Amino acid sequence: xxxxxxxxxxxxxxxxxxxxxxxxxxxxxxxxxxxxxxxxxxxxxxxxxxxxxxxxxxxxxxxxxxxxxxxxxxxxxxxxxxxxxxxxxxxxxxxxxxxxxxxxxxxxxxxxxxxxxxxxxxxxxxxxxxxxxxxxxxxxxxxxxxxxxxxxxxxxxxxxxxxxxxxxxxxxxxxxxxxxxxxxxxxxxxxxxxxxxxxxxxxxxxxxxxxxxxxxxxxxxxxxxxxxxxxxxxxxxxxxxxxxxxxxxxxxxxxxxxxxxxxxxxxxxxxxxxxxxxxxxxxxxxxxxxxxxxxxxxxxxxxxxxxxxxxxxxxxxxxxxxxxxxxxxxxxxxxxxxxxxxxxxxxxxxxxxxxxxxxxxxxxxxxxxxxxxxxxxxxxxxxxxxxxxxxxxxxxxxxxxxxxxxxxxxxxxxxxxxxxxxxxxxxxxxxxxxxxxxxxxxxxxxxxxxxxxxxxxxxxxxxxxxxxxxxxxxxxxxxxxxxxxxxx
Numbered sequence: 001x002x003x004x005x006x007x008x009x010x011x012x013x014x015x016x017x018x019x020x021x022x023x024x025x026x027x028x029x030x031x032x033x034x035x036x037x038x039x040x041x042x043x044x045x046x047x048x049x050x051x052x053x054x055x056x057x058x059x060x061x062x063x064x065x066x067x068x069x070x071x072x073x074x075x076x077x078x079x080x081x082x083x084x085x086x087x088x089x090x091x092x093x094x095x096x097x098x099x100x101x102x103x104x105x106x107x108x109x110x111x112x113x114x115x116x117x118x119x120x121x122x123x124x125x126x127x128x129x130x131x132x133x134x135x136x137x138x139x140x141x142x143x144x145x146x147x148x149x150x151x152x153x154x155x156x157x158x159x160x161x162x163x164x165x166x167x168x169x170x171x172x173x174x175x176x177x178x179x180x181x182x183x184x185x186x187x188x189x190x191x192x193x194x195x196x197x198x199x200x201x202x203x204x205x206x207x208x209x210x211x212x213x214x215x216x217x218x219x220x221x222x223x224x225x226x227x228x229x230x231x232x233x234x235x236x237x238x239x240x241x242x243x244x245x246x247x248x249x250x251x252x253x254x255x256x257x258x259x260x261x262x263x264x265x266x267x268x269x270x271x272x273x274x275x276x277x278x279x280x281x282x283x284x285x286x287x288x289x290x291x292x293x294x295x296x297x298x299x300x301x302x303x304x305x306x307x308x309x310x311x312x313x314x315x316x317x318x319x320x321x322x323x324x325x326x327x328x329x330x331x332x333x334x335x336x337x338x339x340x341x342x343x344x345x346x347x348x349x350x351x352x353x354x355x356x357x358x359x360x361x362x363x364x365x366x367x368x369x370x371x372x373x374x375x376x377x378x379x380x381x382x383x384x385x386x387x388x389x390x391x392x393x394x395x396x397x398x399x400x401x402x403x404x405x406x407x408x409x410x411x412x413x414x415x416x417x418x419x420x421x422x423x424x425x426x427x428x429x430x431x432x433x434x435x436x437x438x439x440x441x442x443x444x445x446x447x448x449x450x451x452x453x454x455x456x457x458x459x460x461x462x463x464x465x466x467x468x469x470x471x472x473x474x475x476x477x478x479x480x481x482x483x484x485x486x487x488x
Contacts, residue, residue, distance in 0.1 A: 005030065007049040009437055011396060013040055014055025015361070017062070017368045018388045022361035027060060029394040032436040037390060053432055053439070055398045059360070061368055062387050063095025063395025063435060066340055067375040068243055068267060068315030071097070073119050075104025080320040080338075080415045086125035087413040087450060088318070088341035090433045090441040093397035096385050096458070097126050097340070098375070101133030101154050102163050108133045108141060110149055117457050124455030125440045127393075129379070131188055134176055136167045142179045148459035151380045152186040152241075157225050158194035160290050160335055168194050170228075177236040186239040186378065191229055191250075192221035192291060206331035210284045213330075214277060214292040219247040222291055226250045230257040233264045241378060242266040244317050246291040248301035255310040265312035265378065268302045270339050270346040271420070273314070285326040286420040290335040303354055306347070306370060312378065314347055314370045316340040320416040338414040342407060344399070345426030347371065352401070352427055360401055380460030394437040403429035411448075 009029040016025045016037065028036040028047060038047065046052075071085040089097055099116075101107035107116060107130055116130065132150035135141060142153060155176060159166045167173050180187050197217060207213045226242060230253060233240040245251055245266045254266045275283070275293045287293050305311040319336025326333055339346075344367070351363045368387070376386025384393045405428075407421045433441035440451035 005035070005047065007035060007047060008051070009394070009434070009439075010047065010049035010052045011055050011060055011398065011434070012046065012052055014058050014060040014398060016060045016388050017361070017364045019368075019373065022059070022364060027388065027394070027396060029434075029437040032394055032438075034388065034390050034392055034394050037388070053398065053434070058398050058400050058431065059364055060388065061093065061364065061397045061399060062372040063385070063393075063397055063433065064093050064344060064371045065096045065098075065375040065381065065386055066094045066316050066318070066343065066371075067098040067313060067379055068100065068269070069097045069318040069340055070100045070102070070320070070336070071318075072103065072320070073116060077415075079322055079325075080318075082120045082123040083453070084413055084415040085318065085320075085340065086123070086453070086455060088338065090125045090435070090450065091411075091413055091430065091443075091448065092341040093344045093399065093430045093433055094340055095126055095395040095397070095433060095435040095440070096376075096381065097128050098152075098379055099128060099130045101131055102156070102165075104164075106133045106135070106165055107131075108135045108165065110145055113149055120455075120457070123453055125435070125450060125453055126455045127385075127395075127435065127458050128455060129381070129458045129460065133165055134167065135165050136172045139172060139175050139179060142176070142185070143183065147183070147185070148461070150185070151460035152188055153180070154188045154190070156190045158190065158192040158197060158221065158290070163190070166194060173228075173232065177232050177238050180238040181236045186241060188241045188243055189225070189229055190244070190290070191225040191242045192217070193225040193228075194221075196221040196224050208330060210280050210288060210330060211277075213280075213288055214294070217290065217292050219249060219291075219294065219298075222247055223249050223253070226253055230254070230262060230264060233257070234262045237263060239378075240264045241312070243315065244269045244272065244291055245302070245311070246272050246294050246298060248298050251301050251305050251310065255305065258310070267313045267315050268306055268311045269315055269317045270343045271317070271337060273299060273302055273306070273350055274346050275420070283420055285328075285330075285333045286337060286418070288326075288333050288335050289337065303350060307351070307355065307366060309369070311370065313375045314343070315375070316343040318414075320414050322416050323418055326418075337420045338416060338418075339421075341413060342419065342421045342426060344371065344397075344430065345405065345428050346421070348399075348401065349425075349427035364401070381458060383461050384458070394434060396434040397430060398432040400429045400431060401427070403427070405429050410446075
């Protein structure tokens with residue numbers, strides 16, 4: 001017998017995607033949380049609710065968790081800001097983001113987090129937290145953070161336009177791993193070896209054409225750095241997450257390491273799943289990235305890692321630059337592109353086109369795991385975020401999996417007002433996004449509406465990366481090959 005409870009919101013008639021599988025059900029929301037998952041009922045039996053969203057013929061996903069965005073506050077808000085970045089996020093079904101530390105100043109102290117939170121308050125449509133940064137000149141400052149404030153630290157192993165803090169020597173890197181082992185935090189890495197690129201730069205002139213860029217920042221840098229991180233993760237038993245993996249060699253190494261119990265995971269981005277080197281002739285500066293865009297064989301391997309779960313997460317690496325910055329001379333163009341709004345449409349189109357024989361429910365389960373539950377687990381949010389379960393935050397996305405859509409100028413919400421995906425057809429229309437029971441995005445034909453900018457900062461609570469097994473200091477295999485030394 002149904003409860004006479006008056007719910008705040010009811011999502012009716014959809015197919016919900018839960019950790020236990022997809023099934024028809026209504027989602028009842030009360031006080032910002034999922035209060036009940038109810039069998040779909042005839043209209044006369046629908047429980048009472050203050051408002052209703054019709055999800056008939058649609059899928060209801062958990063709100064997506066993008067653990068890799070650069071919303072540029074503070075210091076770089078000419079490129080992006082939380083007002084526009086969070087608009088792009090909810091339009092793409094993302095309800096939670098984890099922001100990166102490479103701002104001006106970089107996020108390396110608790111005081112800087114307090115400043116950032118004050119700047120964001122009242123401007124965000126999404127809930128959020130931040131990865132802290134590491135200053136190589138004072139790595140002991142990692143110990144100043146409370147685990148609720150910073151449970152994850154981003155380390156850059158090579159430099160580019162927005163990376164003021166780069167770790168270039170093995171002694172400093174080992175010290176970072178020692179502190180992480182002592183404090184129990186997770187380390188994230190931009191894993192390209194700066195010394196490898198320095199060696200190459202001494203032998204060749206700066207690139208004169210975009211097609212030459214990959215040769216200047218080749219896969220070698222990523223492979224060398226990744227091999228060293230596997231060794232360190234095994235030695236110290238520290239949870240290690242490698243972001244924006246771009247090559248088949250790195251994928252193979254990381255998957256093999258994880259299979260032995262080394263506590264290392266990795267992320268793939270929407271743009272490395274979408275673009276290949278042939279696209280550089282068409283898109284030029286828009287897809288100059290770090291790591292660089294690779295070839296078709298690399299993209300195929302990354303997709304297989306997403307399908308099988310070898311890749312733990314898929315993120316956007318939403319890194320906007322202005323059109324003027326992207327119009328600089330070839331050697332000076334900053335790497336990065338916007339992508340949080342396009343992430344779901346990119347991933348869903350790729351899954352559907354590559355595995356057309358798979359049931360929609362099967363592929364939707366992959367989306368829910370890689371783009372919601374896994375990042376929530378890795379970064380201490382799974383008690384509230386990442387899945388459709390009673391008691392969790394009512395973060396929900398209504399999608400039409402069969403609806404194609406095109407990114408047009410009028411649909412671009414990021415501040416820089418351009419998209420590398422512009423004009424290309426994506427798949428899977430986001431019709432409504434609900435964050436903690438509030439509708440923060442609705443699409444009606446060509447019209448869009450946004451909700452209240454009352455997104456909250458999220459302290460980490462269930463830190464421990466559920467689903468991963470910390471390594472031991474002894475007994476783990478290490479890579480001891482002349483082909484993969486540390487070149488720092």
